[in-house]
Amino acid sequence: MQTLRVQAENTYDVIVGCNWKSEFSELIADRNRVVVLVPATLAAAVVGSIVAAKNVKILEIPDGEIAKSIQTLEMIWQFLGENGFTRSDLMVAIGGGTTTDIGGFAAATWLRGIDWVAIPTTLAGMVDAAIGGKTGINSAFGKNLIGSFHSPRKVIIDQIWLETISDRDFSAGMAEVIKCGFIADPKILEIVEASSLAELRNSLESTQELILRAIAIKGKVVGEDFRDNFAREVLNYGHTMGHAIELHSQYRLRHGEAIAIGMIFAAELARFKGVLSAQIVERHHKILTQMKLPTTYSSLALPELLPLLLLDKKSRGTTLRFVALSDLAAPMRLEGVTEGEIKATYERVTT
Ligand SMILES: NC(=O)c1ccc[n+]([C@@H]2O[C@H](COP(=O)([O-])OP(=O)(O)OC[C@H]3O[C@@H](n4cnc5c(N)ncnc54)[C@H](O)[C@@H]3O)[C@@H](O)[C@H]2O)c1
Known part of the structure; x- marks a missing residue:
C-alpha cells in the first residue's frame, strides 16, 4: 500500500493498493450520517460488500455520462x-469518473x-x-461546463475494481496514463510499450506502478495550480479536440477514447507547425493503437467540431489554443491556431 499526498485547497491522501472495505469502515466510524453514491451497475457489489451500519445510506444514481446532469444533482440534493x-x-x-464528478459537485454545493471521499472504480x-x-x-453547451473545485478528503484506490471493468474501459483509462507519459514521465511510455493490453491488465504490479506514476504527475501539477490558471493546462493535452x-x-465514445484521438490531433498539429518530430508523432500512433484506442474520427465531422472547439475552456474568445509537445515531457502552448491549420491537421486523423 502506498500513500501519495496532494496539496490542493486542502491536503489529502491518495491511498493506492489498499482494501477499500477496511478503509470504508474507518471512514464511517466517527460520522453521524454517510451517504454512498453508487451507479446502478455497481450497486449490488457495493451493497453486498459494506457493513450494514445504521449511519450509512446508499443512493443509487444513473450510470455513465448521462448521470452528470442537473436531474441527478437534484435527486442527490x-x-x-x-x-x-x-x-x-x-x-x-x-464509481467511475462520472460518479466521482457528480458526487464531488453535489458535495461542493450542499x-x-x-466532506466527500472518492473510491474510484475505473482506471x-x-x-x-x-x-x-x-x-x-455536463450541459447542452458542452462537457463539464458547470462545476466547482472541491477536493475530496481522501481517495481510496483498490485495484480489485479493475478486475471487472471492460477491456474498453481499461483502454480508455490507459489514454490518460499515456497522456501523463507524453507530457511528463516517458518511463510510463516504456512500461506500456513493453506489454500488450492483456499483459498489462493481468499485471497487478505494472498497473500499480502506472497508477502511482500518473497520480504523482497529476498531484504535482494540481498542487502547483489548483484553480487551472496556467500550469494545469498541460493536463489538457489532447483534450481540446x-x-x-x-x-x-454524443458520448458514444468514452472520454479516454476521444482523448486518444485528441492527442493524435495535437501531435499532428505540432508536427504541422514544425515543433514536434515525426518520430514522436509516430510513437503516439503506435502506443495508442497498441492499447486498442481509436486514433481516427469521421472526415465529415469537422464543420460540426469547429464550433465545439471554441467552447473549450482553453479557447480565448475566438482564438484557438492547444496544448502541444515540442519533445517528450516538454509541453508547450500553440496559440492562435487558424481554421486552415486545423483543417489541414484534421485530414491526418480522419478515417
Ligand atoms: N474531474 C476530473 O478531473 C476528470 C478527469 C478525467 C475524466 N473525468 C470525467 O470522468 C468521466 C469518465 O470516467 P469513466 O471512464 O470512469 O466513466 P464512467 O464513470 O462512466 O464508467 C465507465 C463504465 O464503467 C462502469 N464501471 C465502473 N466501475 C466498474 C467496475 N469496477 N466494474 C465494472 N464496471 C464498472 C460504469 O458503470 C460505466 O458504465 C467523464 O465524465 C470525464 O469527464 C473527470
Missing part, C-alpha cells in the same frame, strides 16, 4: 435534504461544501477523475 445532511456528514462516491477514475478536485456536470469529439459523438 433531495436525498440530502430529506435525510438532514449537515456539514459534519460525509458523502462517499464509489451547504456550500460538505480513468483512479488516475484522473478522482484526483485534482474538479467536479461538475478530444472534448469536441466526445461531445460530437
Whole structure:
C-alpha cells in the first residue's frame, strides 16, 4: 500500500493498493450520517460488500455520462435534504469518473461544501477523475461546463475494481496514463510499450506502478495550480479536440477514447507547425493503437467540431489554443491556431 499526498485547497491522501472495505469502515466510524453514491451497475457489489451500519445510506444514481446532469444533482440534493445532511456528514462516491464528478459537485454545493471521499472504480477514475478536485456536470453547451473545485478528503484506490471493468474501459483509462507519459514521465511510455493490453491488465504490479506514476504527475501539477490558471493546462493535452469529439459523438465514445484521438490531433498539429518530430508523432500512433484506442474520427465531422472547439475552456474568445509537445515531457502552448491549420491537421486523423 502506498500513500501519495496532494496539496490542493486542502491536503489529502491518495491511498493506492489498499482494501477499500477496511478503509470504508474507518471512514464511517466517527460520522453521524454517510451517504454512498453508487451507479446502478455497481450497486449490488457495493451493497453486498459494506457493513450494514445504521449511519450509512446508499443512493443509487444513473450510470455513465448521462448521470452528470442537473436531474441527478437534484435527486442527490433531495436525498440530502430529506435525510438532514449537515456539514459534519460525509458523502462517499464509489464509481467511475462520472460518479466521482457528480458526487464531488453535489458535495461542493450542499451547504456550500460538505466532506466527500472518492473510491474510484475505473482506471480513468483512479488516475484522473478522482484526483485534482474538479467536479461538475455536463450541459447542452458542452462537457463539464458547470462545476466547482472541491477536493475530496481522501481517495481510496483498490485495484480489485479493475478486475471487472471492460477491456474498453481499461483502454480508455490507459489514454490518460499515456497522456501523463507524453507530457511528463516517458518511463510510463516504456512500461506500456513493453506489454500488450492483456499483459498489462493481468499485471497487478505494472498497473500499480502506472497508477502511482500518473497520480504523482497529476498531484504535482494540481498542487502547483489548483484553480487551472496556467500550469494545469498541460493536463489538457489532447483534450481540446478530444472534448469536441466526445461531445460530437454524443458520448458514444468514452472520454479516454476521444482523448486518444485528441492527442493524435495535437501531435499532428505540432508536427504541422514544425515543433514536434515525426518520430514522436509516430510513437503516439503506435502506443495508442497498441492499447486498442481509436486514433481516427469521421472526415465529415469537422464543420460540426469547429464550433465545439471554441467552447473549450482553453479557447480565448475566438482564438484557438492547444496544448502541444515540442519533445517528450516538454509541453508547450500553440496559440492562435487558424481554421486552415486545423483543417489541414484534421485530414491526418480522419478515417
Ligand atoms: N474531474 C476530473 O478531473 C476528470 C478527469 C478525467 C475524466 N473525468 C470525467 O470522468 C468521466 C469518465 O470516467 P469513466 O471512464 O470512469 O466513466 P464512467 O464513470 O462512466 O464508467 C465507465 C463504465 O464503467 C462502469 N464501471 C465502473 N466501475 C466498474 C467496475 N469496477 N466494474 C465494472 N464496471 C464498472 C460504469 O458503470 C460505466 O458504465 C467523464 O465524465 C470525464 O469527464 C473527470
